[in-house]
Amino acid sequence: MKVIDSLGRPLNAEYSVETDDGRLALILESSSGRGKGRTRRNGDYGSALELLLDRLKQQAAVLVSALVDSRNTRSLPVADRRLIDKPVELAGVTDIPKLCKDLRNAQRPIGRKSEATTHGNSVKRIRLILNVPGYGPLDHDLLAADLATADEISAEEAVQIFNTMVDNGPTVDSNAAYLRCLELVEHRAAGNSGGRHAVTASKPIRLQAARRAVVIRSGGRCENPDCGKVAPDVTDMGLPVLEVDHVEDIAKGGRDHPEQMIALCPNCHAVKTRGRTRHAMYPKLLAAAAQRHKDQAVIAGDVDETSS
Numbered sequence: 001m002k003v004i005d006s007l008g009r010p011l012n013a014e015y016s017v018e019t020d021d022g023r024l025a026l027i028l029e030s031s032s033g034r035g036k037g038r039t040r041r042n043g044d045y046g047s048a049l050e051l052l053l054d055r056l057k058q059q060a061a062v063l064v065s066a067l068v069d070s071r072n073t074r075s076l077p078v079a080d081r082r083l084i085d086k087p088v089e090l091a092g093v094t095d096i097p098k099l100c101k102d103l104r105n106a107q108r109p110i111g112r113k114s115e116a117t118t119h120g121n122s123v124k125r126i127r128l129i130l131n132v133p134g135y136g137p138l139d140h141d142l143l144a145a146d147l148a149t150a151d152e153i154s155a156e157e158a159v160q161i162f163n164t165m166v167d168n169g170p171t172v173d174s175n176a177a178y179l180r181c182l183e184l185v186e187h188r189a190a191g192n193s194g195g196r197h198a199v200t201a202s203k204p205i206r207l208q209a210a211r212r213a214v215v216i217r218s219g220g221r222c223e224n225p226d227c228g229k230v231a232p233d234v235t236d237m238g239l240p241v242l243e244v245d246h247v248e249d250i251a252k253g254g255r256d257h258p259e260q261m262i263a264l265c266p267n268c269h270a271v272k273t274r275g276r277t278r279h280a281m282y283p284k285l286l287a288a289a290a291q292r293h294k295d296q297a298v299i300a301g302d303v304d305e306t307s308s
């Protein structure tokens with residue numbers, strides 16, 4: 001996958017996200033071919049790393065560990081490939097370019113033969129082990145897609161809207177935010193993304209805007225009509241601990257749209273995922289999601305949204 005910059009241009013740098021021992025790992029491929037008449041592979045390595053770290057910061061992610069992960073270093077003990085000595089809470093990092101530089105400089109000596117006289121390179125394949133609030137270890141495709149583009153509704157903005165809503169009930173702001181998220185969802189789904197590129201052509205596009213919309217709509221309560229409990233806690237960032245889920249698995253044709261998505265408390269989410277009663281739950285949740293979507297859109301005076 002390629003990182004798309006804020007102007008909608010794909011950078012020449014390849015990354016992926018995979019599950020790694022119960023966590024998520026972002027892999028940035030190495031860059032090579034500089035100045036030898038060859039096309040430079042992953043030539044935007046540096047700017048891509050910076051952009052990815054910045055977007056992870058927006059998500060309040062923790063960089064648990066960072067390792068060089070190239071073919072000829074993979075046999076080395078983890079301790080000899082490590083780029084940071086302790087986890088980094090990205091929300092607290094004020095200078096992302098500096099962090100990026102440190103991560104690159106730390107790569108130089110790794111895997112270098114002792115007789116080498118030149119500096120090692122700083123564009124190696126790296127593996128960033130992450131903790132990202134709201135993303136489980138199996139959400140690798142989702143995180144990869146979300147990181148590809150800029151966050152249209154920033155986490156801070158979502159928290160703000162959400163807090164106003166919890167204090168005062170649905171407000172003009174929260175409805176407007178909901179609709180703005182919907183607009184982004186529709187645009188992206190239609191492939192008319194205002195200069196942005198669709199994230200991938202083959203996979204369904206899973207949008208952060210859609211998840212944000214559902215969290216805002218939930219008002220911090222489980223949307224299962226048989227539950228309705230207040231989320232058991234908030235995240236470090238201040239968003240309710242609710243799992244935003246597709247009622248129907250997206251692989252089975254569920255749409256990446258808030259009218260088919262629901263915010264569930266951890267208990268209800270567990271039942272929906274592996275409870276014996278889950279099949280009876282689906283139609284109820286689907287109806288609840290559609291109804292809540294309609295209510296929110298109608299309050300905001302934009303009933304057209306529900307006909308799509």
Ligand SMILES: [Zn+2]
Nearest residue numbers: 222227265268
């Ligand atoms: Zn619940």
